[in-house]
Amino acid sequence: MATPTRLPLSAFIICKNEAHYIEPCIRSLDLCAEIIVVDSGSTDGTLDLLERLREEGFPIKVFQRGWPGYAAQKQFALEQCTQPWCLNIDADERLDLQLREHLPRLLAEDEAVAWRIRRRPFLVGFGYTPTYVFERPNLRLVRRGAGAYDLSKRVHEGISVEGRVKSARPGSLLHFRPLPLDEQILKENAYSTLKADQLFDQGEKPRWAKLVFNPPYYFLRLYFGRWLFLCGWAGFIQAMTGAVYSFMTEAKIWQRHALIAHPSKEPPLDGI
Structure with a gap:
């Protein structure tokens, strides 16, 4: 060259x-x-x-x-x-x-x-x-x-x-990493696990407001704030994938605390 x-x-x-x-x-x-x-x-x-x-x-x-x-x-x-x-x-x-x-x-x-x-x-x-x-x-x-x-x-x-x-x-x-949604969701799942573990270790507590409002806010910030709406359905899917990442992160923080407070144990049959 x-x-x-x-x-x-x-x-x-x-x-x-x-x-x-x-x-x-x-x-x-x-x-x-x-x-x-x-x-x-x-x-x-x-x-x-x-x-x-x-x-x-x-x-x-x-x-x-x-x-x-x-x-x-x-x-x-x-x-x-x-x-x-x-x-x-x-x-x-x-x-x-x-x-x-x-x-x-x-x-x-x-x-x-x-x-x-x-x-x-x-x-x-x-x-x-x-x-x-x-x-x-x-x-x-x-x-x-x-x-x-x-x-x-x-x-x-x-x-x-x-x-x-x-x-x-x-x-x-x-x-340039054009992953189909099947593979992209697996990637977002892995990243959300790392993020949730990091926040959990730092003492982050589950908050219902973040669980409910962070995912739609994430979507709106990407779709309108970053102008992804100009990219058609591809932009909509990109913004929605970001919202899924946000939801999984908040949900995993909630579940990590829930498993400590209420360990998952199957109850006896006569109790249900």
Whole structure:
């Protein structure tokens, strides 16, 4: 490949069995001086693919490490970065053209220690959402040494920083994992379990108001607040899936407390 002008940027990725998704991710990072990949046991050819891309000239450094949890694995990956700026990106994400064009400006910013970046999902039956339909911007780009992950978080982990954080516009991360609803619900179920366990361990009590009102609020926030209504039925399903995640999280917190207060034991037959 032709070697582009590299930016003082380390991209870091954690992965396992991402052979179907990671190559476009890596190719969108050709402006990075360094690409850190921490693999936790791929068996689907991901490592062979990364080696092929490295031989093409991509500055990939692969680390193999057992799975300690999302936050701990990303913290390890962040610590391997050597460039002045660090970009957290998932294997199923790619930089869109606008973000690639504006990366030099973001890295040249003197005031910010970190940047929040928008993400646009690929919706089954629709495609990538338009530039004005995006998920909540998340902190993804940080100066090296200016932040770290909160290791107490089991899911929705993020970098905590001290200093000024700005929002990057224009530009987005493109999220390409077009799972049918059957598989997406399994993913939401797993994430809601991690979230419920995290909140339960932190002493979160069940509240009927959250159980009743959080799911419809979640739906409305996504459908209207994030303009998913402009994406047809695909947008409706995306927002409703988020509401299901919210409901399962609150319901699991309620059930964890209920099982402590009222352990599930079958009553004697003469008692019913």
